[in-house]
Amino acid sequence: MTASSAPRVVVLAGGVGGSKFTLGVREALRRTGAPDATVIVNTGDDLWLSGVRLQPDIDSVLYALGGQNDTVRGWGRAGDTERVNEELQAWGAGWPWFTLGDLDLGTHLARTGWLRNGATVTEVVERLARRWPLGVRMLPMTDTEVDTHVLLEDGGRLHFQEWWTRHRATLAPAAFENPGIENAVPAPGVVEAIAGADIVLVAPSNPVVSIGPILAVPGIRDALRATRARVVGVSPIIGGRVVRGMADVCLTAIGVETSAAAVAAHYGARAEDGILDAWLLAEEDAEAAASVDAVGIRPLVAPLWMTDVDASAAIADAALRA
DSSP states (O other): OOGGGOOOEEEEEOHHHHHHHHHHHHHHHHHHTOOOEEEEEOOTTOEEETTEEEOHHHHHHHHHHTTOBOTTTSSSBTTOOOHHHHHHHHTTOSOTTSOOOHHHHHHHHHHHHHHHTTOOHHHHHHHHHTSSOOSEEEEESBSSOOOOEEEETTSOEEEHHIIIIISTTOSOEEEEEOTTGGGOOBOTTHHHHHHTOSEEEEOSSOTTTTHHHHHHSTTHHHHHHHOSSEEEEEOSEETTEESSTTHHHHHHHTTOOSSHHHHHHHHOBGGGTSSBSEEEEEGGGGGGHHHHHHTTOEEEEEOOOOOSHHHHHHHHHHHHTO
16 A cells, blocks of 8 residues: 555454454554544433443543553553542542542543533544544534433343443443433434545444444434445454453443454345445454354454554554455
């Protein structure tokens, strides 16, 4: 790939897997002199806590691209402290099982202040992105609050963060909802970026609670189906297992098997009212290529372990070459 032929790339991403993949996309594009990618980030797991607005997926991508993320814990800021969090707990405020780091809290306070002063989520993300040279353009999926709720089999309802972080997805889910998403609209620039792309990459993020809310925003799925770009997904399943987190619990709740082929079929082929043209499978799942092909999606096999930036860049490059 030469600089003159370098594609315009859009990435749909969320969570730690999405942030790692985005780092790889940035590196792969830098090596070719390609334009910066546009990353459309999930905001479905946002929440209000102790009076401040948290956007975990936005911050995961922001910190990773800015070189500020804690690579050991996999979330939050590197070298963070928790003095304010300890004081909140002493007052009985917040959630004792949801830690707010001091540096991280600074991000949340800045965001909340701007939102309270009338800024949109898109404008807030743009302001946050100015601090560090990110090498990509970040966009939220929507400016509307559409927090994810988990409906439990016992009839209860929890915010996704409580179900995921406090209960570690051990409470059986019956469904996932984003109240108000049917009235949401794509954030400014989202549909235009998809329409103007040459390649759209679906990151190996949780298909249900990271990519699912993005696709549920009215207008985004239609934009993916209408774009002239090739839409290539990267499997979050390797060897029949989730790489990180509890995505298997989420998939089971919506009736999807935890396999690379099943997730591809869940997204569906564009020729059959889905969103994918091609699907990148791990070498460990090469035997599933025929099943992916059978649903009208072109299968591609490559190493998918994102062990470091170079490995992530190789995955991104394989997807771009699709």
